[in-house]
Amino acid sequence: MTELRPGAASRAAAAQAVFQVLEHQRSLSTALPVAASKLSARDRGMAQALAYGVLRHLPQLNFMLSKLLTKPLKGELLILNSLLLVGAYQLVYMGAASHAAVSATVDAAITLGRNRQKGLVNGVLRNLQRQQSELLEQIAARAELAHGHPRWLAELIQHAYPQHAEAILAANNQQAPMWLRVNQQHHTREQYLALLADAGLAAASDSPLASAIRLEQPVDVQQLPGFAQGWVSVQDVAAQHAASLLQPQPHERILDCCAAPGGKTAHLLETAPTAAVLALDADAQRLQRVHDNLARLQLTAVVKQGDATSADWWDGQLFDRILLDAPCSATGVIRRHPDIKWLRRANDISALAELQARILDNLWPMLKPGGTLVYATCSVLPAENKQQIAAFLTRHADAKQIAIGPGTELDWQWLPGEQHGDGFYYAKLEKRT
Amino acid sequence: MTKLTILKYPDERLRTVAQPIAQVDDALRADIDNMFETMYESEGVGLAATQVNIHRRLFVADCSPDQNEPLVFINPEITAQEGHFTNQEGCLSFPGVYANVERAGKVTVQALDKNGESFSLTAEGLLAICIQHEIDHLDGKLFVDYLSPLKRDRIRKKLEKEARLYGQ
Numbered sequence: 001m002t003e004l005r006p007g008a009a010s011r012a013a014a015a016q017a018v019f020q021v022l023e024h025q026r027s028l029s030t031a032l033p034v035a036a037s038k039l040s041a042r043d044r045g046m047a048q049a050l051a052y053g054v055l056r057h058l059p060q061l062n063f064m065l066s067k068l069l070t071k072p073l074k075g076e077l078l079i080l081n082s083l084l085l086v087g088a089y090q091l092v093y094m095g096a097a098s099h100a101a102v103s104a105t106v107d108a109a110i111t112l113g114r115n116r117q118k119g120l121v122n123g124v125l126r127n128l129q130r131q132q133s134e135l136l137e138q139i140a141a142r143a144e145l146a147h148g149h150p151r152w153l154a155e156l157i158q159h160a161y162p163q164h165a166e167a168i169l170a171a172n173n174q175q176a177p178m179w180l181r182v183n184q185q186h187h188t189r190e191q192y193l194a195l196l197a198d199a200g201l202a203a204a205s206d207s208p209l210a211s212a213i214r215l216e217q218p219v220d221v222q223q224l225p226g227f228a229q230g231w232v233s234v235q236d237v238a239a240q241h242a243a244s245l246l247q248p249q250p251h252e253r254i255l256d257c258c259a260a261p262g263g264k265t266a267h268l269l270e271t272a273p274t275a276a277v278l279a280l281d282a283d284a285q286r287l288q289r290v291h292d293n294l295a296r297l298q299l300t301a302v303v304k305q306g307d308a309t310s311a312d313w314w315d316g317q318l319f320d321r322i323l324l325d326a327p328c329s330a331t332g333v334i335r336r337h338p339d340i341k342w343l344r345r346a347n348d349i350s351a352l353a354e355l356q357a358r359i360l361d362n363l364w365p366m367l368k369p370g371g372t373l374v375y376a377t378c379s380v381l382p383a384e385n386k387q388q389i390a391a392f393l394t395r396h397a398d399a400k401q402i403a404i405g406p407g408t409e410l411d412w413q414w415l416p417g418e419q420h421g422d423g424f425y426y427a428k429l430e431k432r433t
Numbered sequence: 434m435t436k437l438t439i440l441k442y443p444d445e446r447l448r449t450v451a452q453p454i455a456q457v458d459d460a461l462r463a464d465i466d467n468m469f470e471t472m473y474e475s476e477g478v479g480l481a482a483t484q485v486n487i488h489r490r491l492f493v494a495d496c497s498p499d500q501n502e503p504l505v506f507i508n509p510e511i512t513a514q515e516g517h518f519t520n521q522e523g524c525l526s527f528p529g530v531y532a533n534v535e536r537a538g539k540v541t542v543q544a545l546d547k548n549g550e551s552f553s554l555t556a557e558g559l560l561a562i563c564i565q566h567e568i569d570h571l572d573g574k575l576f577v578d579y580l581s582p583l584k585r586d587r588i589r590k591k592l593e594k595e596a597r598l599y600g601q
Contacts, residue, residue, distance in 0.1 A: 001479040001566040001576075002523035003559065004531060006498075110531045111521060118529070 004111060007104030010036075010043040011090075012111035014050035015083035021055065021339045023078060028055065028339035053089045054082075055338035056173045059145045061085045064092070064135045068124050079112055080121065087125045091132070098129055148173050152346040153331065160382050164415060168380065171417030172334040172341075178218040179421075181211045181235040181263075183270050183297060189213060192232060195225040207419065209244070211267075212237045214420055230297035235263045238332075238414045238424035239378075242323055245404055245426055246374045248272035252320035255280065256301075257308050257363060258327060262290030268323065269299040277301040280313060308359045311366070318368035326356045328377035328384050332423020335416055353383045360392050364399070369433040372402075377425045385425040386411060392429075402428040434470040437485040439525050441596065442575065443589050447526060451483055451490045451571040454507050457549035461491070465505055465547055468493045473500065477525045479563040481570030484526050492567035496560040504560075507545040509568055512553070514540040520562050522576050528595070530588050534579045536565045 013035040020031035028051060036047045054061060065084055066072075073081040087105035090096040102125045109121045128135070139145045147154055147169040158165040180203075182192045189210055196203045201223070202216035214237070221227050221234060242264045248254050252275050256265045259279035268277055279301045281287050290303050306313030308324075329352055330340050360375065367373055377384050389411060393399055404426060405412040416423035440447050454461065464487055472480035472493055479494040494504045516538030523531045541555045542564050556564055566576060577585045 001494075001563045002475075002477045002525055003496075004521060004523070115531060 005100075005104045005107040006043075007046070007100065008107035008111050009039055010046035011050065011083065011086055011105050011108035013039055013043070013047040014054070014086045015079060015108065015112065017047070017051040018054050018085060019079050019082040021051075022082065022342060025343055027343065028052070028337065049094070050086050050089060052175075052338055053093055054085045055342065057089060057093055057148050058085070058342060059148055059150075060139050061088050061092075063139055063142075063145050064088055064128060065124070067135060067138075068127050068131070077114070077117065080109065080114055080117055083108055083112060083114075083121060084124055087121065088128055091125065091128060092136070102126065102129075149341055150344075153341060153344070156349070156381055157331075160380070161415070167417070168415055168423070171415070173338075174335050174417065176236070176333075176335040176422065177420055178215045179235060179237045179240070180213040180215065180224070181233045181240050181267060182213060183231050183233065184211060185270055185273065186226070186229075186231045192225070195231075199223065199225050207237050209237060209240050212240050228296065230299075233263060233266060233293070233297070235267070236333075236336075236422040236424075237419065238421035239263065239376075240267065241412075241424075241426060242325065242374060242376055243267040243271045245428055246321050246323050246372060248275045248277075248321060250274045252276070253317065254278070255319045255322045255363070255366065257322060257324045257359070258282075259303075259325070260286030260290050262293040264323060264325060265290060265301055266293050266297050266299055269294075269301060270297070273299070278319075279303045280306050280308065282307050309355070309362050311362065314366060318371070319366055320368060320371050322363055322367050322371070322373040323376070324359065324363060324373060325376045326359060326384075328352055328356070328379040329381055330378050332378040332380045332414070332416055332425070334423075336422065349381060349383055353388060356384060356388055357391065360388075361395065364396055364431075367431050369398075369431050371431050373429045373431075375425075375427045375429065378422060379425060380413070380415060380423040385413060385427070389427040389429070398432045400430050400432055402430050404428045435467050436474055437467050437471045439471065439475065439480075439484050440486055441528070442524075442526050442577070442592055444526075446486055447483060447570070447575060448573040449483060449488045450573045451481075451488045454489050454491060454545075457507060457545060457547065461489075461507075462547055465491070465493060469495075469503055472525070475525050478559065479567045480525060481567040483570045483573070490571050492571065494560065494563050494567060496558075496563050504554075505547045506542065506564070506567070507547070507549075509542050509544040509564070509571075511565070511568065512541050512543050513555075518558075518562065520559070522562065522566060524566070524576055526575070527577070527588065527592065530577075530592070532576065532580055532584065532588075534562075534566075534576050536562055540564055542568075 016035040017032040020026040021028050036044045090101045106118050106122045109118050157168055182189050204214045224232055248268050248271055254275050254277045256279045259265045260281040265279040279290050284305050304313050334340050401410050403410045411427040414421055414424040468480050478496045481492040482489050490508045492506050495502055514537035518538035519533050519535045521531045522534045539557045540561045543553045546552055
């Protein structure tokens with residue numbers, strides 16, 4: 001008896017995940033666990049690296065395949081297109097040992113049930129090896145390929161940030177670091193850094209935020225000291241500003257709107273344990289993760305399923321503070337979710353901006369006079385951020401914007417990679433008394 | 434040690450039912466050594482005597498990740514089996530061909546080792562599949578027998594064509 005090459009399973013799983021994203025508009029974070037469910041931990045890591053890499057460099061890889069295939073693959077052969085993207089990525093961008101990489105990808109065609117196209121996969125990848133440097137030169141000469149974004153999104157970013165567009169596009173193609181939020185109920189940052197050092201995990205504490213630690217290398221959460229006991233959570237540094245901007249006080253009534261998976265809910269309660277926090281989200285499945293997070297951190301909030309554009313979940317009592325982490329394009333977290341570049345469409349942005357406006361208008365009457373609302377998105381697009389808040393202020397005379405930005409800025413737009421954080425937006429509004 | 438010639442499908446000799454082994458002796462152990470050499474050099478995880486034109490009930494296997502756990506089965510019999518497991522199987526008598534075959538997920542096999550001592554082994558995963566695949570060989574049965582006639586025919590034509598082209 002013979003067995004397929006050990007690398008075949010991870011290549012096949014990566015191809016299936018990429019196929020689900022590109023052809024069925026599934027998110028990579030949904031598709032990858034399904035595709036990789038039968039793999040060993042090591043193969044899962046490989047499948048993940050391959051699938052993320054393909055989605056980071058899709059235009060370049062598509063260009064190479066278009067030059068190497070005599071005709072596009074269609075119908076039941078589409079899965080082979082995803083497999084060839086995976087094969088091309090590992091040859092060109094991973095610097096994989098070429099013979100082993102090609103033969104593992106050829107065997108993956110068998111795993112995918114395409115025995116008869118083994119020769120095709122082999123031929124395309126061998127040709128790629130021969131023509132690689134020439135193809136890379138052609139790509140470098142085409143700016144629209146080299147930045148690895150869909151044209152509409154690159155144009156929006158270039159329009160909004162003429163000075164920084166190139167840096168933003170480049171940062172979106174980088175791997176994001178793993179950030180931790182130290183639960184200050186248990187340890188100070190310095191104490192937790194010492195625990196990490198004992199565990200042999202290198203970390204930096206260069207953020208001005210007293211809770212934030214950046215790991216030099218991502219690790220499985222189970223390796224983090226006291227993770228199960230709630231000493232620490234995984235959260236990007238940009239998102240960790242929400243709690244300090246909202247400034248929750250003891251015993252206040254606080255609404256955390258669009259709370260799942262509950263990272264910010266937990267942070268609010270770590271900051272003000274006696275606050276009465278209502279965590280609202282429309283997605284029942286994702287609300288389970290809020291419960292899980294709160295249980296791990298031994299915190300208590302009221303968790304409710306509800307639609308942020310309606311008031312049927314509200315008991316009529318005003319909130320002291322509201323955190324609205326609005327549904328958005330997620331264009332600030334492309335470095336963590338490269339599939340966003342290919343799942344979003346240009347006309348999604350106006351639809352999202354309209355939804356955000358409806359949620360803001362719906363929640364504003366629930367805030368007591370003198371109360372504070374912090375508006376947050378993980379977007380870099382002005383239509384969802386600065387312009388959204390400007391339009392809100394013209395609709396609501398009782399709203400006043402509080403300056404929070406660095407320098408003289410009213411609001412705060414983090415760009416991806418800035419201080420190693422995600423792209424994020426914050427504005428703080430106060431209701432006049 | 435000698436690397437032996439592996440019979441390729443559709444060679445009719447692969448259909449021979451192997452005879453039980455009456456005595457485990459040095460001549461048999463020499464065959465076993467040659468079979469291991471043949472299996473490792475061909476990057477296989479199992480090889481039945483039938484495949485190297487020795488029609489005696491014997492197979493060798495090594496399903497360990499690092500290929501450092503050689504196993505010998507003489508006069509093997511499956512005494513218990515349970516569950517189902519579908520896996521893509523290939524075979525040294527079918528170069529480059531892989532197909533999904535459903536088999537028992539867990540088997541217990543009784544056999545003699547290379548010193549003629551009786552042992553019993555319960556296996557899961559790849560080794561369980563391999564044991565069933567190799568015992569089939571000793572009964573003249575091949576993994577393509579589990580496939581539809583259409584698929585089997587396609588594989589036969591492909592291998593016949595390759596044999597013509599490359600003189601295998």
